[in-house]
Amino acid sequence: MTEHDPLVGQVLEGWRVQGEVPDWEDVLARAGRVEQARPERWRPRRVATARRRLYAALIVAGVVAVAAPAFAIVARQLLSGHPVPGTMTTTHVQLGSGRSAELRLRSRGSPLGRDSTGFHFLRAGTSQARFFRWTLELHGLDQVAVARITLRGRVIRLCRPCSTGGGLFVLRDGDALQLLNGRATLRVGEARQRVAPAAGGRLLGARRPSL
Amino acid sequence: MVYLSRFNEFCSVANAILHDRERAKDAVQDAFVSALSRRDQWRGEGSLDAWLWRAVLNAARDRRRKHEAIPVSEPVAAARAEPSGSFDGSAAGAFADALAGLTERQRLVLFLRYYGDLGYRQIAETLGIKPGTVAATIHQAQEHLRHRLQVAVDD
Numbered sequence: 001m002t003e004h005d006p007l008v009g010q011v012l013e014g015w016r017v018q019g020e021v022p023d024w025e026d027v028l029a030r031a032g033r034v035e036q037a038r039p040e041r042w043r044p045r046r047v048a049t050a051r052r053r054l055y056a057a058l059i060v061a062g063v064v065a066v067a068a069p070a071f072a073i074v075a076r077q078l079l080s081g082h083p084v085p086g087t088m089t090t091t092h093v094q095l096g097s098g099r100s101a102e103l104r105l106r107s108r109g110s111p112l113g114r115d116s117t118g119f120h121f122l123r124a125g126t127s128q129a130r131f132f133r134w135t136l137e138l139h140g141l142d143q144v145a146v147a148r149i150t151l152r153g154r155v156i157r158l159c160r161p162c163s164t165g166g167g168l169f170v171l172r173d174g175d176a177l178q179l180l181n182g183r184a185t186l187r188v189g190e191a192r193q194r195v196a197p198a199a200g201g202r203l204l205g206a207r208r209p210s211l
Numbered sequence: 212m213v214y215l216s217r218f219n220e221f222c223s224v225a226n227a228i229l230h231d232r233e234r235a236k237d238a239v240q241d242a243f244v245s246a247l248s249r250r251d252q253w254r255g256e257g258s259l260d261a262w263l264w265r266a267v268l269n270a271a272r273d274r275r276r277k278h279e280a281i282p283v284s285e286p287v288a289a290a291r292a293e294p295s296g297s298f299d300g301s302a303a304g305a306f307a308d309a310l311a312g313l314t315e316r317q318r319l320v321l322f323l324r325y326y327g328d329l330g331y332r333q334i335a336e337t338l339g340i341k342p343g344t345v346a347a348t349i350h351q352a353q354e355h356l357r358h359r360l361q362v363a364v365d366d
Contacts, residue, residue, distance in 0.1 A: 008321075008353050008360075015230070015326075016226075017232060017236075020222050022215050024215065027243045
């Protein structure tokens with residue numbers, strides 16, 4: 001401290017401590033007590049980590065609880081392809097000279113029930129619809145002039161001219177039920193055949209819900 | 212070992228802050244207990260000495276804050292009443308008054324320089340300031356003390 005003014009040194013010298021004996025054991029003992037009370041710094045971190053994990057688990061559980069029902073609905077739509085049991089029917093038409101045609105109809109859409117009187121929509125009072133996927137196979141010939149389905153008051157033209165193939169159409173309410181319940185006629189070329197009642201749907205008891 | 216080799220220097224700085232030799236020693240003990248308990252916080256950036264000096268300064272200032280409601284004049288009064296070192300009674304008051312006129316930074320820089328014999332860089336690292344600031348601060352503090360003490364002597 002040679003650069004210090006002797007007067008300044010005199011000021012500071014008054015507080016200089018000399019001859020004090022260090023007590024390292026005391027430091028170690030007190031530090032040990034501190035560490036025993038709070039081992040290193042891992043405990044707070046571990047508690048904080050556990051708390052964060054708990055929060056994360058709760059959040060995940062909440063998301064799962066909220067999303068699971070929705071996911072179940074979507075999965076049912078995606079994986080099953082239809083929300084209620086679908087229907088299927090196959091109608092054979094003899095075209096003569098050993099030739100024939102086969103129409104397969106599969107439907108899905110608004111929920112259906114079925115009892116001894118036939119199919120009906122389960123949700124009365126609202127507009128109902130079924131999607132019909134059709135497939136026509138011709139046997140013994142490559143093509144026919146026309147294929148169509150006739151309902152009461154409605155004609156559904158499937159194709160004209162037709163070869164083996166398929167397509168999709170939609171019927172609503174009573175029209176869909178006519179087709180499903182076998183009250184429709186299939187015309188292939190010049191031949192006609194009553195469409196067979198569909199199989200499938202949700203089989204219910206004898207009681208039909210009131211409309 | 213820094214603790215053993217520099218214990219009296221640590222105590223001197225703490226004593227200059229607290230104006231109480233026993234409390235100064237306690238503060239140094241507290242500082243090393245704290246440093247030992249938090250040794251994982253020293254990441255090897257900067258010198259260990261500076262980190263320990265900082266611990267001592269903090270411990271002493273904490274004690275001063277806790278035990279005194281500190282008007283700056285209180286340690287001055289304590290120094291007047293009970294000179295702890297080589298002061299004679301008449302000089303103690305003048306010296307304490309002169310020190311009380313310094314800023315906190317000026318006092319700490321002087322203490323570290325005088326008692327700890329630290330270089331500008333070490334002081335800078337300890338206090339978190341630039342070495343150039345240390346030099347300027349020492350100069351200002353000395354000028355202030357010379358002026359105050361000269362005035363006191365003239366009186």
